[in-house]
Amino acid sequence: MSSPFVISRVPPVSKSLTIPKVKTFENSKNNIDIFLKDDIIESDDVFEQYLRLTKLVKHLSVKEDYLRDAIKECRNEIAHSNEELKILQSVPLLVGEFLEAIDKNYCVVETSAGINYYVRVASNVDKSKLHPGTAVGLMKRSNALVDILPPDCDNTVNLLKATEKPDVSYGDVGGLEVQKQEIREAIELPISHGYLFKQIGIEEPKGVMLYGPPGCGKTMLVKAVATSTKSNFIRLVGSEFVHKYLGEGPRLVRDVFRMAKQNSPCIIFIDEVDSIGTKRFDTKAGADREVQRILLELLNQMDGFDQSSGVKVIMATNRVDTLDPALLRPGRIDRKIEFPLPDRRQKRLLFNTVTANMSLANDVDLEHYVALPDKISAAEIRNIATEAGMRAVRNNRYSITAKDFQYAYDIVTKKCSEEMNFYV
Incomplete structure (x- = not known):
């Protein structure tokens, strides 16, 4: 009689079970290798297969733990590297x-x-x-590139946006009606109504040259142009192009026109252009040859940009007779505007403009100073008004009298022999 409890063997598996390969894993901290041979279990015993799979699961679990530790170490290394990078970027670059x-x-x-x-x-x-041309930060010793700087980090080129323009309007410039009209036609009209030139079939003016004695309103009028237009404004003095190292001046000229094109419409104002635009001559001096290279680069840039680029050039000088003819030719400088010493009518307008907000006594007769034959500039007329106000302050008065004006006029025109005593 057979036992009621019969343990029957499980039927054999018809197909072989394949165990996937576990690749070698190296732990950077403990140097432990975990691997399994790539073999095929052909045993018919299910229990044996179960043991092998259990062993595989344990190995995979250990591998997972090691991977978690490795990821944690990598994150710590990344955080440490970021801290070191911040330290490197904090030092002067x-x-x-x-x-x-x-x-x-x-x-x-x-x-x-x-x-x-x-x-x-x-x-x-x-x-x-x-x-190309991007400003970057370099390490002091290795010159490695570690940071990208803003485009306006180079203070050699000063780009004035609409909110940074000088607060000077055409009304603040006394007289100069003809000069105002000419510069508006050559600078403002092409920027605001460029389509008119295309309809007529003519080219827009590229540049304007302002010339005349010092203090006649050239820079003042350019400030008014910058305020009235909605374009950007770049202001430089001719001597700023001259640098210690060879090639820096021509590079600055290229940077100025490149920045103007990138921020068009834009007006470039170069004051005292005679410092770099004088007539060329044969010389062996390195400084003179560098100035001539700057002039050549300026001529090349003024030929290189077209009228549709929205870039206009204004130059100012007191010595137009010393400038190179290649700079003054039409196509580069299309309009030359003279700023002479003011005549009687211009004097009247200037005196009325500078004294508009001043507290004048009833005995002040501005027409008397307008009729005087002395040749004085607009800057000297403004200085007369300032000196008259300073004398009134010195004498503890709140209004300017005729004596104050006469004293200031004599001081500015070198006719006064009175010694000033500030401590009386």
């Missing part, structure tokens, strides 16, 4: 210019000394923002 990308990790930059270097690019730098 050299300002350079990005020239060309060699590959993903290296590029060519130019330092402020005009020397090109093949340097490494930090991994945190957004390489999509690196373009």
Whole structure:
């Protein structure tokens, strides 16, 4: 008689069970290798297969723990690297210019000394923002590129936005009606109504030259132009183009016109242009040759931009007779506006403008000073009004009398021999 409890063997598995391969894992901290051989279990015993699979699960669990520890260590290393990077970026950096990308990790930059270097690019730098001419921050020792600087970090080129323009209007400029009309036609009209020139079939003026004695309102009128137009404004003095190192001056000229094109419509005002625009001559002096190279680059840039670019150039000088003829030719400077010393009518307008907000006594007769034959400039007329007000303040008065004006007029025109005593 057989036992009621019969243990029957499980039927064999018809197909073999394949165990996936577990690749070698190296823990950076403990150097422990976990691996399983890639074999095929062909045993018919299910229990044996179960043991093997259980062992595999344990190995995978251990591997998961090691991976979690490795991820944690990597995160700590990343945080530590970010802290070191912040320390590196907090130290003083050299300002350079990005020239060309060699590959993903290296590029060519130019330092402020005009020397090109093949340097490494930090991994945190957004390489999509690196373009030729971009201002970058360089490490002091290795010159490695570690940061991208704002476009306006270079203070050699001052771009005045609409909110930064001088608060000077055409009404603040006394007289000069003819000059105002000419500069409006040459500068403002092409920017605001450029389609009129296309309909007529003529080219827009590129540049304007303002010339005349000092203090006759050239710079003042340019400030009014900058305020009245909605365009950007770049103001430079001719001597700013002259630098210590060779090539820096022509590079600054290129940067000025490049910035003007990027921020068009834009007006470029170069004051005292005679410092770089004098007639060329044969010389062996390095400084004179550098000034001539600056002039050549300026001529090239004025030929290079077209009328539709929205860039206009205004130049001012007191010595137009010393300028190079190539700079004054039509096509570069299309209009020359003279600012002479004011005549009697202009004097009247200037005196009325500068004294409009002044507290004058009833005995002040401005027409008397207008009729005087002395040749005085607009700046001297403003100085007369200022000196008259200072004398009234010195004498503890709130209004300006005729004696104050006469004293100020004599001081400015060098006719006064009275010694001033500020401590009486």
